[in-house]
Amino acid sequence: MTAIYEHLFPMYREQAGLPDQDRIDWLRRDRWISLPQADAALERLEDLLTYPQRGRMPCLLLFGSTGMGKSEIVNRFAEMHSPAYDVSSGIAAMPVVVVQMPPEPSDEEFYIELLRAMNYADLGHFTARGLRALAHRCLAEFGVKILILDEIDKMLAGTPRQQRVFLNTVRFLTNDLRIPIVCAGTEDARIAVLTDPNLADRFGAFELVPWRNDHALRQLMASFSGLLPLQRPSVLDVQDVRQRVLALTGGITGRIFRLVEAAAIAAIRNGREMIDASSLDDDDLLLPLLSMQVVAGNRRAVYRRRA
Numbered sequence: 001m002t003a004i005y006e007h008l009f010p011m012y013r014e015q016a017g018l019p020d021q022d023r024i025d026w027l028r029r030d031r032w033i034s035l036p037q038a039d040a041a042l043e044r045l046e047d048l049l050t051y052p053q054r055g056r057m058p059c060l061l062l063f064g065s066t067g068m069g070k071s072e073i074v075n076r077f078a079e080m081h082s083p084a085y086d087v088s089s090g091i092a093a094m095p096v097v098v099v100q101m102p103p104e105p106s107d108e109e110f111y112i113e114l115l116r117a118m119n120y121a122d123l124g125h126f127t128a129r130g131l132r133a134l135a136h137r138c139l140a141e142f143g144v145k146i147l148i149l150d151e152i153d154k155m156l157a158g159t160p161r162q163q164r165v166f167l168n169t170v171r172f173l174t175n176d177l178r179i180p181i182v183c184a185g186t187e188d189a190r191i192a193v194l195t196d197p198n199l200a201d202r203f204g205a206f207e208l209v210p211w212r213n214d215h216a217l218r219q220l221m222a223s224f225s226g227l228l229p230l231q232r233p234s235v236l237d238v239q240d241v242r243q244r245v246l247a248l249t250g251g252i253t254g255r256i257f258r259l260v261e262a263a264a265i266a267a268i269r270n271g272r273e274m275i276d277a278s279s280l281d282d283d284d285l286l287l288p289l290l291s292m293q294v295v296a297g298n299r300r301a302v303y304r305r306r307a
């Protein structure tokens with residue numbers, strides 16, 4: 001007789017019956033989960049996509065700490081608007097392009113990344129000017145409607161002059177192409193972009209705020225209980241667990257996901273098949289998370305000194 005696992009959402013029940021290793025593999029796989037802030041950010045991006053073309057296009061800064069889910073959001077958005085090939089015209093349309101900022105914030109490196117994002121390779125023989133011309137032409141020909149620059153804080157590795165030059169490039173791109181540009185990055189990146197007076201008034205901002213002990217977190221915990229492939233019901237939607245999760249993760253989305261995933265894998269391996277407050281006391285499980293927190297703590301100390 002097969003078990004029914006009524007504690008799980010119907011579409012996740014079958015997973016719970018799989019062999020241990022399959023369930024562990026499943027837990028480790030990346031999957032998009034709809035979260036309130038992420039959904040709101042996607043809506044903002046959607047608004048930009050349908051914005052009528054005019055002289056000054058609005059831009060958006062998506063910012064928040066590392067691990068809050070910025071890259072997940074922009075990649076999800078690109079997936080929702082994936083390239084389509086129009087057979088009759090023979091033209092491929094690419095409504096959304098996501099570019100990773102290069103480690104070195106030079107125009108040349110940036111345009112190479114941009115062209116890579118549009119599937120161009122072998123660009124070694126181009127001059128900086130040639131790269132720029134090609135990139136602009138491709139953006140127009142592919143009908144790109146939104147350009148997203150992820151990890152914009154990498155720009156801060158450059159000298160103040162390089163940063164100014166790069167911000168000029170951003171301004172030039174949005175003016176020339178008349179498309180909105182979205183910059184995703186940390187709080188530091190927000191400050192850098194907004195100190196450029198020419199950009200400040202055209203960039204709206206959307207902040208991904210760390211989780212708090214509120215209704216949204218309760219919902220998140222409840223949905224973990226319903227989808228983790230564990231054979232017994234977990235007890236996650238209780239005050240104890242919420243407080244402990246926040247204390248261990250600082251409310252950072254990625255750390256919450258890693259913590260719950262690690263606890264679920266441990267529950268499969270040790271045969272408990274459920275997670276509750278006591279699962280979060282396991283040292284082996286917490287060690288990697290604590291080291292992340294020490295790093296984050298040091299960074300906060302640096303900010304305070306600078307302020």
Ligand SMILES: Nc1ncnc2c1ncn2[C@@H]1O[C@H](COP(=O)(O)OP(=O)(O)O)[C@@H](O)[C@H]1O
Pocket residue numbers: 031032033034035038064065066067068069070071072073253254255257
């Ligand atoms: N909506 C989501 N669905 C599933 N996993 C998510 C989601 N948002 C964040 N995560 C998890 O958090 C981790 C960090 O997210 P990421 O987008 O890389 O953060 P950031 O770009 O802000 O540093 C991801 O690897 C993923 O595991």
Ligand SMILES: [Mg+2]
Pocket residue numbers: 070071072150151
């Ligand atoms: Mg990222």
